[in-house]
Amino acid sequence: MSDRIKVGVFFGGRSVEHEVSVISGLQAVYAFDLEKYDPVPVYISKDGIMYAGGNVSEIEAYKDIKKLISESIRVNLIKDGNSFSLVRYPSKKFGNNVVDTIEVALPVVHGTNVEDGTLQGFLHSLGIPYAGCDVFSSAVCMDKEASKLIMKAKGIPVLDCVTVDCKQYSANEEAVVKTIEEATKYPVIVKPVNLGSSVGIKKAKDREALVIALEYAFEYSNVVLIENAVENLKEINCSVLGDRYEAQTSVCEEPINNDEILSYADKYLSGGSKDSKLGAKSGGVKLSGSKTSSGMADLKRKLPADISKELEEKVRNYAKSAFQCLGCSGVTRVDFLYNTVTCELYVNELNTIPGSLSFYLWEATGKSFAQLLDEMIKLAFKREREQDELNFSFDTNILQGITLSRGSKA
Numbered sequence: 001m002s003d004r005i006k007v008g009v010f011f012g013g014r015s016v017e018h019e020v021s022v023i024s025g026l027q028a029v030y031a032f033d034l035e036k037y038d039p040v041p042v043y044i045s046k047d048g049i050m051y052a053g054g055n056v057s058e059i060e061a062y063k064d065i066k067k068l069i070s071e072s073i074r075v076n077l078i079k080d081g082n083s084f085s086l087v088r089y090p091s092k093k094f095g096n097n098v099v100d101t102i103e104v105a106l107p108v109v110h111g112t113n114v115e116d117g118t119l120q121g122f123l124h125s126l127g128i129p130y131a132g133c134d135v136f137s138s139a140v141c142m143d144k145e146a147s148k149l150i151m152k153a154k155g156i157p158v159l160d161c162v163t164v165d166c167k168q169y170s171a172n173e174e175a176v177v178k179t180i181e182e183a184t185k186y187p188v189i190v191k192p193v194n195l196g197s198s199v200g201i202k203k204a205k206d207r208e209a210l211v212i213a214l215e216y217a218f219e220y221s222n223v224v225l226i227e228n229a230v231e232n233l234k235e236i237n238c239s240v241l242g243d244r245y246e247a248q249t250s251v252c253e254e255p256i257n258n259d260e261i262l263s264y265a266d267k268y269l270s271g272g273s274k275d276s277k278l279g280a281k282s283g284g285v286k287l288s289g290s291k292t293s294s295g296m297a298d299l300k301r302k303l304p305a306d307i308s309k310e311l312e313e314k315v316r317n318y319a320k321s322a323f324q325c326l327g328c329s330g331v332t333r334v335d336f337l338y339n340t341v342t343c344e345l346y347v348n349e350l351n352t353i354p355g356s357l358s359f360y361l362w363e364a365t366g367k368s369f370a371q372l373l374d375e376m377i378k379l380a381f382k383r384e385r386e387q388d389e390l391n392f393s394f395d396t397n398i399l400q401g402i403t404l405s406r407g408s409k410a
Contacts, residue, residue, distance in 0.1 A: 004038040007377060008077075008086070008102035010119065012044035015111035016199050016220060019062075024356050025108040026059050031359070031369035037377070040100050042086065043072070044114070050075050052086050052099050073099050079126045104380050105130040106373070108353060112194055112221075115353050116142035129384035131376040132330035133352040141326055141350045142194050144225050154325045156318055157346050159337070161227040163193055166218045177210060180226050187229040190214055192221030203229055230346065236305050236336040238315050239358040240323040241372070243330075243379055247323055249316040250361035254305035303364055311338070314345060322347050329383060330376045333358045 011025020012018055025041065032039045043056040045065070054072035055061035061068040075086040088097040105123050107130060109115050117139035123130040133141065140146050148158045162183040169176045180188070190213035191201040200220035202213035210226075217224040235257070239250040305312070319334040333354035337346045357376075359369040367375075 004034070004036060005104065005377065006038045006040055006100070006102045007032065008040045008042050008084075008105045009108060010042045010044060010050075010105060011108045012046070013109045013111070013114035013119070014044075014046055014048045015109070015113050015115070016195065017110035017115075018046055020355055021108060021110045021114070022062055023059070024110065024353075026057065027356055027359070027369075028106060028108050028373060029057055032373055033370040036374070039106075040086070040102050042075070042077075043068075044109070044119075045069060048113070050077065050086070075099050077102075077122075077126065077128075079128070084126065084128050102128070104128065104377055106376065106380075107132055108357065110353060110355065111199075112142070116194065129380045131380040133328050133332070134383070137327040137329065138352050141328065141332075141352045144191070144193050144349055145223075147326060147350060150326060151322055151347055154321065156322050156325070157344070159227045159230070159346050159348075161225050163223055163225050164214075165224075166222045169214060169218065169224075173211070176214075177207060180210065181207070184226055184228050186210075188213075188226050189229050190217050190224060190226050192217050193223040193225045194221055230337040230339050230344075232339050232341040234307075234338045234340050235348075236307065236311075236315055236338055237333055237358075237361070238319040238336070239331060239333045239354065239361040240319050240328070241331045241362070241375060242323070243383065244324050244327050247320050249319055250358065251303065251364045252305040252307065252312055252315050253361060254302040254307070256300040256302065303360070307338075311345070318345070318347055322350060326350060328352060330379055331357055331362075331372065333361070 009025055009029050011021045011028075013021060015021065022043070025043075029039045029041050040052065041057045043051045045051065051069060051072040052075045055068060056072055061071075074089050076089045078085050078087045083101055084103070085101050086099045088099055091097040105128050107114070107119050107123070109119055112118075115138060117135040120130065120133065120138050121135045124135055132138075140150065145161060145163050148161060151158050160183075162180055164176050164180070187203055187205045188210065189201065189203055190210065192199065200217045202209070202216055204210040204213045214224060214226075235255050236252050237255065238252045240247050241250070242248055307315070315336055318336070322334055323332055328350065330352075331354070333351040335348040335351065337348045338344070357369075357372065359372055362372045363369065
């Protein structure tokens with residue numbers, strides 16, 4: 001058991017998707033093959049501080065986060081030679097301040113300030129291997145406009161869009177609305193350019209609804225994206241696992257929403273515990289009594305999706321192409337919009353760290369949650385080996401003979 005790989009599972013963070021991340025992160029902690037891995041849960045609070053120890057691995061403890069934090073140990077992740085330590089902060093004057101050590105990181109975070117490359121950049125700067133997308137792919141996939149532009153250039157079908165920022169809107173609301181109406185047609189979908197979990201999204205069928213939707217979306221982001229709504233809509237999701245060199249696709253699912261837009265409540269609050277098939281074996285998180293929260297796994301869906309083999313193949317091919325052209329790694333969920341009358345298919349967005357890590361889509365292929373995590377960790381070490389083969393220094397004598405004084409120029 002001493003040879004187990006220590007995996008730091010990071011979850012939480014300064015994001016509107018904080019609570020969802022806690023669920024997804026603990027699902028992963030509970031799903032690891034404990035004969036091979038030693039998961040070390042690291043909770044990131046809403047103010048960006050890391051905590052370990054105490055009850056951070058117990059979902060019940062998050063009902064009172066203030067108490068959880070008071071009973072946990074604040075830590076910093078420190079590189080010490082070739083090892084990575086979670087070090088108590090502030091440090092004790094006497095005794096060992098190393099709370100735990102890790103060999104690889106698994107970020108299970110959702111939304112801005114964490115999933116968008118922020119946490120990945122921190123881990124990369126320390127040189128610690130980490131699972132999932134790198135800094136670039138995390139950032140570009142979080143920006144819905146940027147990812148659309150890249151996919152469109154690669155021949156992947158996406159909806160055209162227009163973006164506006166809050167300063168433009170506040171300076172001249174009438175002009176912005178007119179610009180949107182000239183570039184789109186009602187009904188339109190209005191959403192923050194850099195959020196997930198359906199946060200901040202509204203459908204607008206006329207100008208009055210558009211103004212309401214814009215002001216709502218600006219509560220969550222300084223930049224808002226507007227695109228035509230797909231009529232006769234069927235939503236289809238497919239997960240991809242791998243990297244830019246080799247990738248595989250899961251089965252397709254068809255989410256069933258309670259409204260015209262799959263909302264945050266549809267995704268995370270409408271599931272019933274009676275229908276949940278999760279347990280400790282597949283990553284279900286015990287909440288209270290006999291109920292479990294399965295995150296995205298609780299979502300009402302058709303699995304597999306009720307689509308033709310031809311459409312399924314098209315979805316899988318586009319999912320893999322989108323994943324690889326954006327440089328993704330680990331596990332990603334690609335969400336599609338399909339017009340059942342015109343048969344037009346569009347890639348909507350890529351979720352680089354999907355809710356519940358989309359494990360339920362892989363279980364449907366015969367791959368367990370533990371196996372999915374195993375492959376993600378292997379991909380993390382693979383990328384690290386590839387990075388180690390690159391040169392990050394250039395031997396020169398440029399610093400020899402250089403003298404600087406205040407006011408001097410190099």
